[in-house]
Amino acid sequence: MPKPVDPVALTADLVRCPSVTPVEGGALVLLQALLSDAGFDCTRVDRGGVANLFARWGTRGANRSFGFNGHTDVVPVGDAAAWTHDPFGAEIVDGWMYGRGTTDMKSGVAAFVAAAIDFVRDTPPDGAVILTITGDEEGASVDGTVALLDWMATQGERMTHCLVGEPTCPNDMGEMMKIGRRGSMTAFVTATGVQGHSAYPHRAKNPMSALVKLLAKLEEKPLDAGSAHFDASTLAITTIDCGNPANNVIPARGTATVNIRFNDLHSGDSLSRWVQDCAQTVQHESGVQFDVRLSISGESFLTPPGDFSAMVARAVQAETGRVPVTSTSGGTSDARFVKNHCPVVEFGLVGKTMHQVDERVQVDQIGQLKTIYSRILQDYFA
Template identity: 50%
Template structure:
């Protein structure tokens, strides 16, 4: 007989493992032991210093996957917390701890929902878990590498649910059916250092960088895209490493980020920035180097049977119709989309990454109910 799982107690056990990226601190062991006890075949997939786990119950299709991460962001000012950030204390019905919202509670809730489905005999296919320890970090040795390995092996995942905290103001008011893409760009302008009184003997990189950034910001990227908000470019860092008042600097640097909708690709935006840099370099006795890093492309899981299952599960368990949104930042869904359609469903994200990150116990249990309905509806629809 399958043992049922208390989602709140499992969340507390996970929080008590201080798995600040890239440390695992035994968090993945807790997940693996829990899933093995339910009959899942578990594979640890370590890349670099990152612990990852792929676990599957059953061998038949359809394969419904839950994806999430055990790693968390640093505590910050520990003294500002009302409770120890890793003690997982419940105060007045609220669980306080790093990872309570983002997103150890979702892992626990889906494990508890899977245990219930297995006990009830309603899994007419497979349930799998793709859990990483590298979502809050650089995300190079986590889900990205696991997805690449699963694709190479021919592993088939039909649909995926990611447990990120997607609700906006009230539990169940929003799920994510897509995300904007993200590209980071570093720009280095190298000139010729010299004395400010003799500019003819120098090549000041600062005005060149200023003109380039102004040109980039002057272009409206778009007015939006169906289901997506407009793309935006933000300058995130500028540095001219010069401590003297009478020296023309030899170098100037900047970084920027663009969050973009499907009207663009990372490559097209990188090409545009490089073209603008080439214009800015005309007549300049120096060099401009553009170094782009594409974090992920924009994607959308189109409305259809899978999104209907998600919305129905939320409506039946939470009592409200969720908005199907593409707002917010990026998540590991950007990698999973290479395997299958993906939707994100989770708690209210208001306190994620904050001091006293917290989740009401009642909402963790409600999330488990959403996942229970989701699993039942999924296999009824796709088996």
């Protein structure tokens, strides 16, 4: 009888693939070969220079199709000299595996791939198991999971439910699962006035003063106090600049960037109108011209607690002894795209070291995550 797929060895193999967004690095090639050998129907769905992999075991259009979603791309290493261990070495020291992507999220991908292969081999389900794996989650995310879902729509492929394997636990394995995410919007603001001598400010029109007034107006009061399933929305000023090297010149132009993370009391459109209205008000008061460019990378969404989230929670509790808190905290993930396709929840490892120097994962938790995913598959098709 074939041996079970070792998720630790698979994680190490994936970490050794230098798949910094948008470079494929060999990670999806490795997974396609492994899944094809296990009887999965695999298709590369590449778009816009981004590599993606679709894999299905079972028949297309099955009444029940459980899906896993994840990514093999990773953020840059940064200063390699600051790492204690090779960022792409997957070295194991004192029970920890070190390397870029060990936490976010090659271990999660390895765990659900291993669980899926063993499950369909040992207990072939009445339905389909679908894996959608992208190389563009850490980048613009335009040609990653979105491309996979677009392709699935044209091919008649469908998941009835999906679990995204992103790290979800703040400190301890099993403590948290995600049933939604806040939306994210960025405003890129340019203020244009009239350059002049700082000793004669009445002859100039200072864009920086107007810009500061606009930013103060945006920060004037909280956006909300939170909602039933979401914390309060937040607004953060992330950059202010005018590129002015002189202390006696009022610049002609200044820029600022503002990021808003918003809950289900708002939409990208409603917040866009609010930011534009505030800019128009300050423009009218100051005479400084404002140009506001808005980018909405995702709307807030919620998968209401129900049978699906309860099933995932039971599996987590059975393997960890913890009942995971249902949360909508954190940044965005590709679940924001999957939610338009089917109900989606997220559960994965402890994410404390993701994107950091010496990113690492506890080796025993990789196997534990595979066991949780295996139990979810067994319960889903029971």
